[in-house]
Amino acid sequence: MECVTARAAGTIRDIMRDLSRAIRMTTWAAGALALLAAVPASAQGKLEARYEVTLAGLPIGTGSWMVDVSDTHYLAAASGKTTGLLRVFTGGQGTSAARGTLTSAGAPLNAIYAATITTRDKSDEVRLTINRGDVKDTRLDPPRDKDPERIPIEPAHERGILDPMTASLLRAPEAGDPMQPATCAHTLAIFDGRLRYDLKLAYKRVEQVKTAKGYAGPALVCSVNFTPIAGYIPSRYAIKYIARLKDMEVWFAPIAGTRVLVPIHAQGPTPIGQVVLQATQFVSTVVPTRASAK
Numbered sequence: 001m002e003c004v005t006a007r008a009a010g011t012i013r014d015i016m017r018d019l020s021r022a023i024r025m026t027t028w029a030a031g032a033l034a035l036l037a038a039v040p041a042s043a044q045g046k047l048e049a050r051y052e053v054t055l056a057g058l059p060i061g062t063g064s065w066m067v068d069v070s071d072t073h074y075l076a077a078a079s080g081k082t083t084g085l086l087r088v089f090t091g092g093q094g095t096s097a098a099r100g101t102l103t104s105a106g107a108p109l110n111a112i113y114a115a116t117i118t119t120r121d122k123s124d125e126v127r128l129t130i131n132r133g134d135v136k137d138t139r140l141d142p143p144r145d146k147d148p149e150r151i152p153i154e155p156a157h158e159r160g161i162l163d164p165m166t167a168s169l170l171r172a173p174e175a176g177d178p179m180q181p182a183t184c185a186h187t188l189a190i191f192d193g194r195l196r197y198d199l200k201l202a203y204k205r206v207e208q209v210k211t212a213k214g215y216a217g218p219a220l221v222c223s224v225n226f227t228p229i230a231g232y233i234p235s236r237y238a239i240k241y242i243a244r245l246k247d248m249e250v251w252f253a254p255i256a257g258t259r260v261l262v263p264i265h266a267q268g269p270t271p272i273g274q275v276v277l278q279a280t281q282f283v284s285t286v287v288p289t290r291a292s293a294k
Helices: 002-027 084-089 237-244
Strands: 045-055 058-069 073-082 093-102 108-118 123-131 134-141 186-191 196-210 216-230 248-254 260-270 273-286
Touching (some): 045 260, 058 084, 058 260, 216 237, 248 273
Antiparallel strands (some): 045 058, 045 273, 058 073, 093 108, 123 134, 186 196, 260 273
16 A cells, blocks of 8 residues: 555656646746847836746645846846645745846847756756857756656757746737737747757737736736657656647736736646646836936
8 A cells, every 4th residue: 555655646746747847838938939029229127026826726836036128138037936735745946047138139149047946856957058049058967867768859959949037028029019919929949958848829818917916907818839849758648748738828918118028827737637827916117227217
């Protein structure tokens, strides 16, 4: 009986680990065309947000997120920890951040991405240096394993990508309503140092949202489909399950003073119930630049 219980706990722990990674991918990385068009001149915005995550209605995590974006630089940083049921199986916490510069056309020029995830059993650290979408330096602790089932990361997988945090901002077209369908219509290439995957976004609808503190207004709802490319084990149940999902959604709300939108809500099914990430605080402000202050 103890052996069966231990095996069941291990299976649930594996599923939880992959689902928590999927939650990060569909919330922190759902807008991977971030910053591919120029932020308007003399525009700068800041966001301070807090989130709660539930699974089948039960609390499993909390997090905070800070974004600072201008026409030449950006910074995005997040931290989170497991609570409730998920803490029983993983006991995890993590931080993730990216800082970078933009070209005059608004495209990411240079970026440094760092992430640390610690669970009860192990810790994982990643640091990437990226130039014009190509990975120039990778530091992993521990190094990638030699599992023969794992689809290897090849040099081509490290070109033309965005890191998850640079990919946490969704850029609306210069003209028209930021809530227009074209804002969602993209397929995105993301690399987190260990996994290369695509996210395909598509317009679904516009919802009205209100957080306990901060934002009240429209949110752009995009469907999200996940396709693993490299760095994964094809036989892993959770990866296969997530790749088959057609019901994942991310809701985006704007950062004041910019045409950048970020996740305010995300949801998707899991084998044990609906997972929902919801902002409880979403406070964005316009920051005057020197040019606009004159």
